[in-house]
Amino acid sequence: xxxxxxxxxxLRRILSSVRTIAMVGASSNWNxxxxxxxxxxxxxxxxxxxxxxxxxxxxxxxxxxxxxLRDIPEPVDMVDVFRASDAVGPIVDDAIAIGAxxxxxxxxxxxxxxAEVAEEAGIEVIMNRCPKIEFGxxxxxxxxxGVNSGIIRNRAPEPxxxxxxxxxxxxxxNVTYGFETRAVHAGAAPDPATGARSTPIYxxxxxxxxxxxxxxxxxxxxxxxxxxxxLTNPTxxxxxxxxxSLEGGRAxxxxxxxxxxxxxxxxxxxxxxxxxxxxxxxxxxxxxxxGLSFKKLGWTCHFVDPKDPENFRRALTPKCKAIFVESLxxxxxxxxxxxxxxxxxxxAGLPLIVDNTLATPYLxxxxxxxxxxxxxxxxxxxxxxxxxxxxxxxxxxxFDWAQGGKFPxxxxxxxxxxxxxxxxxxxxxxxxxxxxxxxxxxxxxSMAPMNAFLTITGxxxxxxxxxxxxxxAQAVAEFLETHPKVA
Ligand SMILES: Cc1ncc(COP(=O)(O)O)c(C=O)c1O
Numbered sequence: 474x475x476x477x478x479x480x481x482x483x484l485r486r487i488l489s490s491v492r493t494i495a496m497v498g499a500s501s502n503w504n505x506x507x508x509x510x511x512x513x514x515x516x517x518x519x520x521x522x523x524x525x526x527x528x529x530x531x532x533x534x535x536x537x538x539x540x541x542l543r544d545i546p547e548p549v550d551m552v553d554v555f556r557a558s559d560a561v562g563p564i565v566d567d568a569i570a571i572g573a574x575x576x577x578x579x580x581x582x583x584x585x586x587x588a589e590v591a592e593e594a595g596i597e598v599i600m601n602r603c604p605k606i607e608f609g610x611x612x613x614x615x616x617x618x619g620v621n622s623g624i625i626r627n628r629a630p631e632p633x634x635x636x637x638x639x640x641x642x643x644x645x646x647n648v649t650y651g652f653e654t655r656a657v658h659a660g661a662a663p664d665p666a667t668g669a670r671s672t673p674i675y676x677x678x679x680x681x682x683x684x685x686x687x688x689x690x691x692x693x694x695x696x697x698x699x700x701x702x703x704l705t706n707p708t709x710x711x712x713x714x715x716x717x718s719l720e721g722g723r724a725x726x727x728x729x730x731x732x733x734x735x736x737x738x739x740x741x742x743x744x745x746x747x748x749x750x751x752x753x754x755x756x757x758x759x760x761x762x763x764g765l766s767f768k769k770l771g772w773t774c775h776f777v778d779p780k781d782p783e784n785f786r787r788a789l790t791p792k793c794k795a796i797f798v799e800s801l802x803x804x805x806x807x808x809x810x811x812x813x814x815x816x817x818x819x820x821a822g823l824p825l826i827v828d829n830t831l832a833t834p835y836l837x838x839x840x841x842x843x844x845x846x847x848x849x850x851x852x853x854x855x856x857x858x859x860x861x862x863x864x865x866x867x868x869x870x871x872f873d874w875a876q877g878g879k880f881p882x883x884x885x886x887x888x889x890x891x892x893x894x895x896x897x898x899x900x901x902x903x904x905x906x907x908x909x910x911x912x913x914x915x916x917x918x919s920m921a922p923m924n925a926f927l928t929i930t931g932x933x934x935x936x937x938x939x940x941x942x943x944x945x946a947q948a949v950a951e952f953l954e955t956h957p958k959v960a
Pocket of ligand 1: 730759
Protein backbone atom coordinates (compact mmCIF):
# COMPACT_ATOMS: atom_id res chain seq x y z
CA UNK A 474 0.00 0.00 0.00
CA UNK A 475 1.60 3.27 -1.11
CA UNK A 476 1.95 5.95 1.55
CA UNK A 477 -0.38 8.93 1.20
CA UNK A 478 1.73 12.11 0.99
CA UNK A 479 0.45 14.07 3.99
CA UNK A 480 2.46 17.20 4.73
CA UNK A 481 4.67 17.17 7.81
CA UNK A 482 2.92 20.40 8.84
CA UNK A 483 -0.46 18.59 8.93
CA LEU A 484 0.89 15.60 10.86
CA ARG A 485 2.65 17.89 13.34
CA ARG A 486 -0.45 20.04 13.77
CA ILE A 487 -2.59 16.99 14.54
CA LEU A 488 -0.07 15.47 16.95
CA SER A 489 0.41 18.85 18.65
CA SER A 490 -3.28 19.60 19.09
CA VAL A 491 -4.82 16.28 20.19
CA ARG A 492 -4.55 15.25 23.82
CA THR A 493 -6.99 12.35 24.35
CA ILE A 494 -6.75 9.41 21.97
CA ALA A 495 -9.19 6.48 21.89
CA MET A 496 -7.41 3.41 20.56
CA VAL A 497 -9.84 1.03 18.85
CA GLY A 498 -8.43 -2.49 18.82
CA ALA A 499 -5.97 -1.87 21.64
CA SER A 500 -4.44 -5.19 22.64
CA SER A 501 -3.45 -5.96 26.21
CA ASN A 502 -0.75 -8.33 24.90
CA TRP A 503 2.42 -6.30 25.57
CA ASN A 504 4.04 -7.71 22.43
CA UNK A 505 1.38 -6.39 19.99
CA UNK A 506 1.89 -3.17 17.98
CA UNK A 507 -1.13 -1.44 19.54
CA UNK A 508 0.37 -1.95 23.00
CA UNK A 509 3.70 -0.47 21.82
CA UNK A 510 1.92 2.56 20.37
CA UNK A 511 -0.20 3.07 23.49
CA UNK A 512 2.82 2.95 25.79
CA UNK A 513 4.81 5.30 23.54
CA UNK A 514 2.00 7.85 23.25
CA UNK A 515 1.39 7.76 27.01
CA UNK A 516 5.09 8.46 27.50
CA UNK A 517 4.76 11.50 25.26
CA UNK A 518 2.03 12.90 27.48
CA UNK A 519 -1.13 11.75 25.63
CA UNK A 520 -4.11 10.26 27.42
CA UNK A 521 -4.79 6.97 25.61
CA UNK A 522 -8.12 5.19 26.24
CA UNK A 523 -8.22 1.56 25.04
CA UNK A 524 -11.32 0.30 23.22
CA UNK A 525 -11.77 -3.46 22.79
CA UNK A 526 -14.96 -5.45 23.40
CA UNK A 527 -12.92 -8.61 24.14
CA UNK A 528 -11.24 -7.10 27.20
CA UNK A 529 -13.79 -4.42 28.12
CA UNK A 530 -13.97 -3.63 31.84
CA UNK A 531 -10.35 -4.60 32.49
CA UNK A 532 -7.43 -2.19 32.83
CA UNK A 533 -4.53 -1.65 30.50
CA UNK A 534 -1.53 0.55 31.25
CA UNK A 535 -3.54 2.26 33.99
CA UNK A 536 -6.60 2.95 31.79
CA UNK A 537 -10.04 1.30 31.81
CA UNK A 538 -10.86 -0.59 28.59
CA UNK A 539 -14.21 0.26 26.95
CA UNK A 540 -16.26 -1.98 24.64
CA UNK A 541 -17.04 0.80 22.17
CA LEU A 542 -16.19 4.42 21.43
CA ARG A 543 -19.72 5.41 22.46
CA ASP A 544 -19.15 4.06 25.99
CA ILE A 545 -16.29 6.49 26.73
CA PRO A 546 -17.68 9.00 29.23
CA GLU A 547 -15.37 11.89 28.31
CA PRO A 548 -14.44 13.88 25.20
CA VAL A 549 -12.05 12.22 22.75
CA ASP A 550 -9.86 14.24 20.35
CA MET A 551 -8.61 11.45 18.10
CA VAL A 552 -9.65 7.89 17.26
CA ASP A 553 -6.67 5.65 16.46
CA VAL A 554 -7.78 2.55 14.54
CA PHE A 555 -6.14 -0.88 14.84
CA ARG A 556 -8.75 -2.81 12.81
CA ALA A 557 -8.96 -4.21 9.26
CA SER A 558 -9.67 -1.63 6.53
CA ASP A 559 -13.18 -2.96 5.88
CA ALA A 560 -14.13 -2.53 9.55
CA VAL A 561 -13.47 1.22 9.59
CA GLY A 562 -16.94 2.36 8.40
CA PRO A 563 -18.82 1.80 11.70
CA ILE A 564 -15.84 3.17 13.66
CA VAL A 565 -16.10 6.43 11.70
CA ASP A 566 -19.83 6.56 12.50
CA ASP A 567 -18.99 6.21 16.20
CA ALA A 568 -16.20 8.82 15.89
CA ILE A 569 -18.71 11.29 14.39
CA ALA A 570 -21.19 10.47 17.16
CA ILE A 571 -18.70 11.21 19.97
CA GLY A 572 -17.41 14.42 18.33
CA ALA A 573 -13.84 13.28 17.62
CA UNK A 574 -11.72 15.71 15.57
CA UNK A 575 -9.33 13.19 13.96
CA UNK A 576 -9.58 9.60 12.74
CA UNK A 577 -6.14 8.03 12.34
CA UNK A 578 -5.87 4.63 10.62
CA UNK A 579 -2.75 2.67 11.43
CA UNK A 580 -0.16 1.31 8.97
CA UNK A 581 -1.78 -0.98 6.38
CA UNK A 582 -5.28 0.39 7.02
CA UNK A 583 -7.00 2.45 4.33
CA UNK A 584 -10.70 3.00 3.67
CA UNK A 585 -11.35 5.87 1.25
CA UNK A 586 -15.14 5.65 1.53
CA UNK A 587 -15.06 5.87 5.34
CA ALA A 588 -12.53 8.71 5.07
CA GLU A 589 -14.89 10.65 2.82
CA VAL A 590 -17.73 10.24 5.32
CA ALA A 591 -15.48 11.42 8.16
CA GLU A 592 -14.18 14.42 6.19
CA GLU A 593 -17.70 15.46 5.26
CA ALA A 594 -18.43 15.52 9.00
CA GLY A 595 -15.45 17.87 9.51
CA ILE A 596 -13.07 15.18 10.83
CA GLU A 597 -9.43 15.13 9.68
CA VAL A 598 -8.33 11.72 8.43
CA ILE A 599 -4.91 10.09 8.28
CA MET A 600 -4.58 6.63 6.71
CA ASN A 601 -1.83 4.01 6.54
CA ARG A 602 0.44 5.76 9.08
CA CYS A 603 1.46 5.19 12.68
CA PRO A 604 1.31 8.12 15.13
CA LYS A 605 4.22 6.65 17.08
CA ILE A 606 6.45 6.58 14.00
CA GLU A 607 5.30 10.04 12.85
CA PHE A 608 5.89 11.52 16.31
CA GLY A 609 9.37 9.97 16.47
CA UNK A 610 10.17 11.06 12.93
CA UNK A 611 9.06 14.68 13.42
CA UNK A 612 10.81 14.94 16.81
CA UNK A 613 14.12 13.60 15.48
CA UNK A 614 14.05 10.34 17.50
CA UNK A 615 13.76 8.11 14.45
CA UNK A 616 16.98 9.54 13.02
CA UNK A 617 18.84 8.10 16.02
CA UNK A 618 18.18 4.65 14.59
CA GLY A 619 19.48 5.65 11.18
CA VAL A 620 16.02 5.83 9.60
CA ASN A 621 15.72 8.34 6.76
CA SER A 622 13.27 10.86 8.18
CA GLY A 623 13.18 12.92 4.98
CA ILE A 624 13.65 16.05 7.06
CA ILE A 625 16.55 18.50 6.64
CA ARG A 626 16.72 20.79 9.64
CA ASN A 627 18.30 24.13 10.42
CA ARG A 628 17.13 23.92 14.04
CA ALA A 629 17.25 21.31 16.74
CA PRO A 630 14.28 18.96 16.15
CA GLU A 631 11.32 19.64 18.41
CA PRO A 632 8.84 16.90 19.34
CA UNK A 633 5.17 17.69 18.56
CA UNK A 634 4.39 17.84 22.29
CA UNK A 635 6.54 19.07 25.16
CA UNK A 636 8.72 16.44 26.80
CA UNK A 637 7.07 14.83 29.81
CA UNK A 638 9.47 15.00 32.70
CA UNK A 639 8.72 12.73 35.64
CA UNK A 640 8.84 14.84 38.80
CA UNK A 641 11.75 13.91 41.03
CA UNK A 642 11.91 15.28 44.55
CA UNK A 643 15.04 17.32 45.33
CA UNK A 644 16.76 16.79 48.68
CA UNK A 645 16.14 19.47 51.34
CA UNK A 646 19.84 20.26 51.58
CA ASN A 647 22.41 20.54 48.81
CA VAL A 648 24.63 17.47 48.64
CA THR A 649 28.39 17.99 48.85
CA TYR A 650 30.50 15.59 46.85
CA GLY A 651 34.03 14.31 47.41
CA PHE A 652 37.03 14.91 45.17
CA GLU A 653 36.74 11.58 43.36
CA THR A 654 33.06 12.05 42.52
CA ARG A 655 33.72 15.56 41.25
CA ALA A 656 36.72 14.36 39.20
CA VAL A 657 34.38 11.97 37.39
CA HIS A 658 31.16 13.98 37.18
CA ALA A 659 31.50 17.71 37.90
CA GLY A 660 30.37 19.87 35.00
CA ALA A 661 29.00 16.95 32.98
CA ALA A 662 25.40 15.84 32.67
CA PRO A 663 23.91 13.25 30.33
CA ASP A 664 23.48 14.85 26.91
CA PRO A 665 20.00 16.43 26.94
CA ALA A 666 19.22 15.39 23.37
CA THR A 667 20.44 11.79 23.34
CA GLY A 668 21.12 10.79 26.95
CA ALA A 669 24.78 10.03 26.04
CA ARG A 670 26.52 9.46 29.39
CA SER A 671 30.06 10.26 28.28
CA THR A 672 30.59 13.95 27.44
CA PRO A 673 30.07 14.28 23.67
CA ILE A 674 32.79 15.92 21.57
CA TYR A 675 30.97 18.96 20.22
CA UNK A 676 33.20 19.29 17.18
CA UNK A 677 31.36 22.36 15.99
CA UNK A 678 32.43 25.91 15.35
CA UNK A 679 29.02 27.57 15.27
CA UNK A 680 25.63 27.42 17.01
CA UNK A 681 22.19 28.24 15.64
CA UNK A 682 20.40 31.24 17.13
CA UNK A 683 16.64 31.35 17.57
CA UNK A 684 16.45 34.74 15.88
CA UNK A 685 18.38 37.99 15.47
CA UNK A 686 17.46 39.20 18.94
CA UNK A 687 18.74 35.95 20.49
CA UNK A 688 22.01 36.32 18.56
CA UNK A 689 22.40 39.95 19.60
CA UNK A 690 21.69 39.16 23.25
CA UNK A 691 24.35 36.44 23.24
CA UNK A 692 26.96 38.63 21.53
CA UNK A 693 26.19 41.48 23.97
CA UNK A 694 26.53 39.07 26.94
CA UNK A 695 22.92 39.72 27.99
CA UNK A 696 22.21 35.97 27.78
CA UNK A 697 24.26 32.91 28.68
CA UNK A 698 24.76 30.46 25.83
CA UNK A 699 26.99 29.25 23.04
CA UNK A 700 28.05 31.75 20.42
CA UNK A 701 31.11 30.51 18.57
CA UNK A 702 33.68 27.90 19.63
CA UNK A 703 36.51 30.43 19.90
CA LEU A 704 34.65 31.69 22.98
CA THR A 705 32.56 28.83 24.29
CA ASN A 706 32.05 25.18 23.44
CA PRO A 707 29.97 22.61 25.35
CA THR A 708 32.79 20.03 25.62
CA UNK A 709 35.32 22.63 26.72
CA UNK A 710 32.77 24.01 29.21
CA UNK A 711 32.59 20.61 30.95
CA UNK A 712 36.34 20.68 31.51
CA UNK A 713 36.16 24.29 32.72
CA UNK A 714 33.50 23.54 35.31
CA UNK A 715 35.21 20.33 36.36
CA UNK A 716 38.55 22.01 37.09
CA UNK A 717 36.79 24.95 38.79
CA SER A 718 35.06 22.39 41.03
CA LEU A 719 38.24 20.47 41.84
CA GLU A 720 40.09 23.69 42.68
CA GLY A 721 37.18 24.94 44.80
CA GLY A 722 36.97 27.98 42.51
CA ARG A 723 34.08 29.97 41.12
CA ALA A 724 34.72 29.75 37.36
CA UNK A 725 37.31 28.77 34.78
CA UNK A 726 38.26 29.45 31.20
CA UNK A 727 40.29 26.95 29.19
CA UNK A 728 42.99 27.74 26.64
CA UNK A 729 45.04 25.99 23.98
CA UNK A 730 48.05 25.47 26.27
CA UNK A 731 49.38 26.38 29.70
CA UNK A 732 51.23 29.32 28.19
CA UNK A 733 48.06 30.50 26.48
CA UNK A 734 46.28 30.36 29.88
CA UNK A 735 49.02 32.52 31.43
CA UNK A 736 48.75 34.95 28.53
CA UNK A 737 44.98 35.24 29.06
CA UNK A 738 45.54 36.09 32.73
CA UNK A 739 47.98 38.91 32.11
CA UNK A 740 46.24 40.21 28.99
CA UNK A 741 43.10 40.58 31.14
CA UNK A 742 44.85 42.19 34.07
CA UNK A 743 47.61 44.41 32.71
CA UNK A 744 47.91 47.63 30.75
CA UNK A 745 51.09 48.56 28.84
CA UNK A 746 53.62 49.86 31.35
CA UNK A 747 52.35 47.61 34.16
CA UNK A 748 54.63 45.35 36.17
CA UNK A 749 54.29 42.13 38.18
CA UNK A 750 56.39 39.91 40.39
CA UNK A 751 57.09 36.25 39.73
CA UNK A 752 58.95 33.56 41.58
CA UNK A 753 62.29 32.88 39.92
CA UNK A 754 61.63 29.15 40.42
CA UNK A 755 59.33 28.69 37.45
CA UNK A 756 59.03 26.35 34.50
CA UNK A 757 61.65 27.55 31.97
CA UNK A 758 59.05 28.42 29.36
CA UNK A 759 57.34 30.72 31.82
CA UNK A 760 60.65 32.46 32.58
CA UNK A 761 61.07 33.35 28.90
CA UNK A 762 57.38 34.18 28.41
CA UNK A 763 57.42 36.61 31.34
CA GLY A 764 60.97 37.91 31.03
CA LEU A 765 61.30 38.33 27.28
CA SER A 766 58.08 38.07 25.28
CA PHE A 767 55.86 39.96 27.73
CA LYS A 768 58.41 42.78 27.71
CA LYS A 769 57.59 43.38 24.06
CA LEU A 770 53.98 44.02 25.09
CA GLY A 771 55.07 46.61 27.68
CA TRP A 772 54.67 44.32 30.70
CA THR A 773 57.68 44.03 33.02
CA CYS A 774 58.24 41.03 35.28
CA HIS A 775 60.57 41.22 38.29
CA PHE A 776 61.79 37.77 39.36
CA VAL A 777 62.06 37.05 43.06
CA ASP A 778 63.65 34.26 45.11
CA PRO A 779 60.50 32.68 46.66
CA LYS A 780 62.22 30.90 49.54
CA ASP A 781 61.71 33.94 51.78
CA PRO A 782 58.18 35.31 51.15
CA GLU A 783 59.30 38.73 52.38
CA ASN A 784 61.41 38.99 49.22
CA PHE A 785 58.15 39.67 47.39
CA ARG A 786 57.26 42.56 49.71
CA ARG A 787 60.70 44.08 49.18
CA ALA A 788 60.46 43.78 45.39
CA LEU A 789 57.04 45.43 45.01
CA THR A 790 56.88 48.59 42.91
CA PRO A 791 53.95 51.05 42.58
CA LYS A 792 53.29 49.68 39.06
CA CYS A 793 53.00 46.05 40.22
CA LYS A 794 49.60 44.47 39.52
CA ALA A 795 50.08 40.85 40.61
CA ILE A 796 52.33 38.18 42.08
CA PHE A 797 52.82 34.85 40.27
CA VAL A 798 54.27 31.65 41.77
CA GLU A 799 54.22 27.92 41.11
CA SER A 800 52.84 25.92 44.06
CA LEU A 801 55.35 23.15 43.35
CA UNK A 802 57.96 24.51 40.98
CA UNK A 803 58.92 22.64 37.79
CA UNK A 804 61.45 21.10 37.74
CA UNK A 805 63.04 21.85 41.15
CA UNK A 806 60.11 20.74 43.26
CA UNK A 807 60.44 23.98 45.26
CA UNK A 808 57.41 24.48 47.50
CA UNK A 809 56.34 28.05 48.17
CA UNK A 810 54.48 29.42 51.18
CA UNK A 811 51.27 30.34 49.40
CA UNK A 812 49.58 31.71 52.52
CA UNK A 813 52.43 34.07 53.37
CA UNK A 814 52.81 35.31 49.79
CA UNK A 815 49.03 35.74 49.46
CA UNK A 816 49.13 37.92 52.59
CA UNK A 817 51.85 40.11 51.08
CA UNK A 818 49.94 40.41 47.79
CA UNK A 819 46.71 41.32 49.58
CA UNK A 820 48.47 43.90 51.78
CA ALA A 821 49.40 45.61 48.51
CA GLY A 822 45.88 45.17 47.04
CA LEU A 823 47.14 42.68 44.46
CA PRO A 824 45.96 39.20 43.45
CA LEU A 825 48.14 36.14 43.92
CA ILE A 826 48.26 33.89 40.86
CA VAL A 827 49.39 30.31 41.44
CA ASP A 828 50.43 27.90 38.69
CA ASN A 829 49.19 24.63 40.21
CA THR A 830 50.26 22.41 37.30
CA LEU A 831 52.59 20.09 39.15
CA ALA A 832 50.74 19.76 42.46
CA THR A 833 47.27 19.51 40.87
CA PRO A 834 44.19 20.15 43.02
CA TYR A 835 44.55 16.60 44.36
CA LEU A 836 47.62 17.62 46.38
CA UNK A 837 47.16 21.38 46.78
CA UNK A 838 44.24 23.75 46.39
CA UNK A 839 45.81 27.22 46.39
CA UNK A 840 42.46 28.98 46.99
CA UNK A 841 42.35 27.33 50.43
CA UNK A 842 45.59 29.20 51.22
CA UNK A 843 44.54 32.61 49.94
CA UNK A 844 45.37 32.52 46.21
CA UNK A 845 43.04 34.47 43.88
CA UNK A 846 43.73 32.92 40.49
CA UNK A 847 45.01 29.45 39.62
CA UNK A 848 46.50 28.49 36.28
CA UNK A 849 47.32 25.07 34.89
CA UNK A 850 49.09 23.54 32.03
CA UNK A 851 46.46 20.79 31.67
CA UNK A 852 48.96 19.22 29.28
CA UNK A 853 50.57 17.58 32.34
CA UNK A 854 48.87 15.72 35.19
CA UNK A 855 45.29 16.86 34.58
CA UNK A 856 45.27 15.28 31.13
CA UNK A 857 47.68 12.61 32.28
CA UNK A 858 48.19 10.76 29.00
CA UNK A 859 50.46 13.06 27.02
CA UNK A 860 47.96 13.29 24.20
CA UNK A 861 46.64 16.87 24.33
CA UNK A 862 47.94 20.33 24.98
CA UNK A 863 45.82 22.59 27.12
CA UNK A 864 45.67 25.21 29.81
CA UNK A 865 43.11 26.66 32.16
CA UNK A 866 42.57 29.75 34.31
CA UNK A 867 40.44 29.42 37.46
CA UNK A 868 39.31 32.32 39.65
CA UNK A 869 38.41 32.08 43.32
CA UNK A 870 35.71 34.75 43.03
CA UNK A 871 36.99 36.41 46.19
CA PHE A 872 39.30 39.14 44.89
CA ASP A 873 37.97 42.70 45.04
CA TRP A 874 38.92 44.18 41.66
CA ALA A 875 37.51 47.59 42.61
CA GLN A 876 39.95 48.30 45.43
CA GLY A 877 42.45 51.08 44.77
CA GLY A 878 41.44 51.61 41.13
CA LYS A 879 44.30 49.34 39.99
CA PHE A 880 42.33 47.22 37.53
CA PRO A 881 40.54 49.48 35.06
CA UNK A 882 40.01 46.59 32.66
CA UNK A 883 37.75 45.01 35.30
CA UNK A 884 35.99 48.12 36.56
CA UNK A 885 35.91 50.65 33.71
CA UNK A 886 33.60 50.60 30.64
CA UNK A 887 34.80 48.10 28.01
CA UNK A 888 34.60 49.63 24.53
CA UNK A 889 34.37 46.21 22.85
CA UNK A 890 31.07 45.60 24.71
CA UNK A 891 29.34 48.99 24.42
CA UNK A 892 30.74 50.26 27.71
CA UNK A 893 29.93 47.17 29.82
CA UNK A 894 31.79 47.07 33.17
CA UNK A 895 32.79 43.45 33.76
CA UNK A 896 33.19 43.52 37.56
CA UNK A 897 29.88 45.32 38.01
CA UNK A 898 27.99 42.88 35.76
CA UNK A 899 29.62 39.54 36.49
CA UNK A 900 30.82 39.97 40.09
CA UNK A 901 32.60 36.91 41.40
CA UNK A 902 33.17 35.42 37.94
CA UNK A 903 34.03 38.70 36.23
CA UNK A 904 37.70 37.85 35.69
CA UNK A 905 37.13 34.64 33.74
CA UNK A 906 34.25 36.28 31.87
CA UNK A 907 36.51 39.13 30.80
CA UNK A 908 39.35 36.72 29.97
CA UNK A 909 36.95 34.80 27.73
CA UNK A 910 34.96 37.65 26.21
CA UNK A 911 37.91 39.87 25.41
CA UNK A 912 41.31 38.13 25.61
CA UNK A 913 40.20 34.73 24.30
CA UNK A 914 37.94 36.33 21.73
CA UNK A 915 40.54 38.77 20.41
CA UNK A 916 43.73 36.71 20.66
CA UNK A 917 42.06 33.37 19.95
CA UNK A 918 44.02 30.66 21.82
CA SER A 919 40.97 28.48 22.52
CA MET A 920 41.11 24.83 23.51
CA ALA A 921 39.93 22.37 20.87
CA PRO A 922 36.88 20.25 21.81
CA MET A 923 38.79 17.04 21.12
CA ASN A 924 41.54 18.11 23.53
CA ALA A 925 38.94 19.02 26.12
CA PHE A 926 37.39 15.55 25.75
CA LEU A 927 40.76 13.81 26.19
CA THR A 928 41.58 16.03 29.16
CA ILE A 929 38.17 15.38 30.78
CA THR A 930 38.81 11.65 30.40
CA GLY A 931 42.24 12.13 31.99
CA UNK A 932 40.87 14.12 34.93
CA UNK A 933 38.54 11.21 35.74
CA UNK A 934 41.57 9.22 36.94
CA UNK A 935 43.55 12.12 38.44
CA UNK A 936 43.10 10.93 42.04
CA UNK A 937 44.23 7.39 41.21
CA UNK A 938 47.27 8.51 39.23
CA UNK A 939 48.37 11.12 41.79
CA UNK A 940 48.18 8.53 44.56
CA UNK A 941 50.48 6.28 42.55
CA UNK A 942 52.87 9.15 41.65
CA UNK A 943 53.18 9.94 45.36
CA UNK A 944 53.77 6.29 46.28
CA UNK A 945 56.45 6.06 43.55
CA ALA A 946 58.11 9.29 44.75
CA GLN A 947 58.07 8.00 48.33
CA ALA A 948 59.73 4.71 47.26
CA VAL A 949 62.45 6.57 45.31
CA ALA A 950 63.06 8.96 48.24
CA GLU A 951 63.35 6.09 50.72
CA PHE A 952 65.75 4.23 48.42
CA LEU A 953 67.94 7.30 47.96
CA GLU A 954 67.83 8.22 51.66
CA THR A 955 69.84 5.15 52.59
CA HIS A 956 71.94 4.94 49.40
CA PRO A 957 75.69 5.23 50.16
CA LYS A 958 76.34 7.32 47.04
CA VAL A 959 73.79 9.96 48.11
CA ALA A 960 75.14 12.57 50.45
C1 LIG B 1 54.52 24.40 35.62
C2 LIG B 1 54.22 24.67 34.19
N1 LIG B 1 53.55 25.76 33.86
C3 LIG B 1 53.25 26.06 32.57
C4 LIG B 1 53.69 25.25 31.55
C5 LIG B 1 53.37 25.62 30.14
O1 LIG B 1 52.35 24.78 29.69
P1 LIG B 1 52.15 24.35 28.15
O2 LIG B 1 53.34 23.55 27.76
O3 LIG B 1 50.89 23.54 28.21
O4 LIG B 1 52.00 25.60 27.36
C6 LIG B 1 54.40 24.07 31.86
C7 LIG B 1 54.84 23.18 30.77
O5 LIG B 1 55.69 22.32 30.96
C8 LIG B 1 54.67 23.78 33.21
O6 LIG B 1 55.34 22.68 33.57
